[in-house]
Amino acid sequence: MAAQAGYGPAHNMLGRCYYFGWGCAQNYQQAIAHYTLAAELNDDWGRYNLAIMIMRGIGQAPDLPSACALFQAGTQAGHAKSMNVLARFYEEGWVVSKDRKKAIMLYQQSAQKGDYRGQYNYAVWLAEQGHIEEAVTWWRQAVTQATLDVLHAIQDVTQHLKHNSIESLRNIVDEKINSNKNTIKLR
Numbered sequence: 001m002a003a004q005a006g007y008g009p010a011h012n013m014l015g016r017c018y019y020f021g022w023g024c025a026q027n028y029q030q031a032i033a034h035y036t037l038a039a040e041l042n043d044d045w046g047r048y049n050l051a052i053m054i055m056r057g058i059g060q061a062p063d064l065p066s067a068c069a070l071f072q073a074g075t076q077a078g079h080a081k082s083m084n085v086l087a088r089f090y091e092e093g094w095v096v097s098k099d100r101k102k103a104i105m106l107y108q109q110s111a112q113k114g115d116y117r118g119q120y121n122y123a124v125w126l127a128e129q130g131h132i133e134e135a136v137t138w139w140r141q142a143v144t145q146a147t148l149d150v151l152h153a154i155q156d157v158t159q160h161l162k163h164n165s166i167e168s169l170r171n172i173v174d175e176k177i178n179s180n181k182n183t184i185k186l187r
Contacts, residue, residue, distance in 0.1 A: 003059040006040070006041060008037075008038045008039075008041030008043030008046055009038070009043050009044060009045070009046075011034045011035070011037040011038035011041065011043065011046055012034070012035065012043050012045045012046035013031075013092065013164065014030075014034040014037040015030075015031045015032075015034035015035040015038060015046060015047065015049055015050075016031070018030040018031040018034060019031035019049070024045050026057055028053070028059025028060075029059055030061050031049075031053065031059065032050065032060065033051060033114040034046070035047075035050035036050055038050070039070065042077070044074055044077050044078075044079040044082070045078070045079075046109045047070050047073060047074050047077075047081060047082070048070070048071075048082050048085075049054075050070060050080055051066075051067045051070035051071050051074065051082070051085070052067075052085075054066050054067040054070065055067035055085075057096070064089075064094055064095045065176055068086070068089050068094070068095040068096060070082075070088040071085050071089065072086060074086075075106065075125075078113070079110075079111050080110045080113035080115035080118060081110070081115050081117070081118075083106045083107075083109050083110035083113065083115070083118060084106070084107065084110040084117045084118040084121060085116050086106055087102075087103040087104075087105075087106035087107045087110065087118070088121075089101070089120065090102045090106065091103035092140060096133060104122070104125050106118075107121040107125060110122070111123075111138055111141075114141075116141070116142040116143075116144075116146045116150060117142075117150060119138045119139070119141050119142035119144070119152050120138075120142045120153060120154065121155060122138055123135040123136070123137075123138035123139045123142065124157055126138065127157070127158075132161060132163040132165070132166070133163070135164060136163070136165040136169050137164065139154050139158070139169055139171050140169060140172065142154065143169075143172055143173055143176055146176070148177065148180055150172050151176055151177050151180070152177070154173050155156045155170065155173055155174075155177075158173075
């Protein structure tokens with residue numbers, strides 16, 4: 001009913017249902033259709049989810065320029081996850097001119113808004129600059145909500161770093177990974 005009334009978040013959730021096959025058959029075309037409607041209704045999550053599908057070529061051919069435009073719109077709306085992905089576009093030079101300064105600025109904004117991937121990426125840059133203590137602060141924040149892939153990435157990137165606070169961070173990451181192994185994950 002909410003989707004029929006033109007409520008963007010409802011279209012986003014229907015898109016997720018079709019994307020994951022929650023309560024229905026998995027159908028990427030229907031997911032794209034609902035994410036598109038959500039994006040047209042200025043729903044940040046619908047726009048982001050649509051951009052991810054377009055970027056990865058799920059349900060259609062990859063289209064980096066269209067995905068980039070959606071991430072830019074999400075960034076302008078203040079969506080932290082869009083900022084993080086757009087930062088990657090600038091870091092890698094996908095569609096846009098390679099611009100490390102802009103990428104770092106976007107990673108920082110994403111981190112400050114609470115996105116754990118943004119926190120991870122910003123911390124990596126800080127560590128590369130020798131600001132280990134500040135990097136550890138951001139990694140600790142990321143750990144509180146990070147997925148296993150990001151936890152493993154933190155393990156990998158800190159493996160050779162030498163600093164007093166790194167060992168306690170590694171212990172926290174190891175504990176979080178072990179607790180995730182004992183938890184049943186729902187999709």
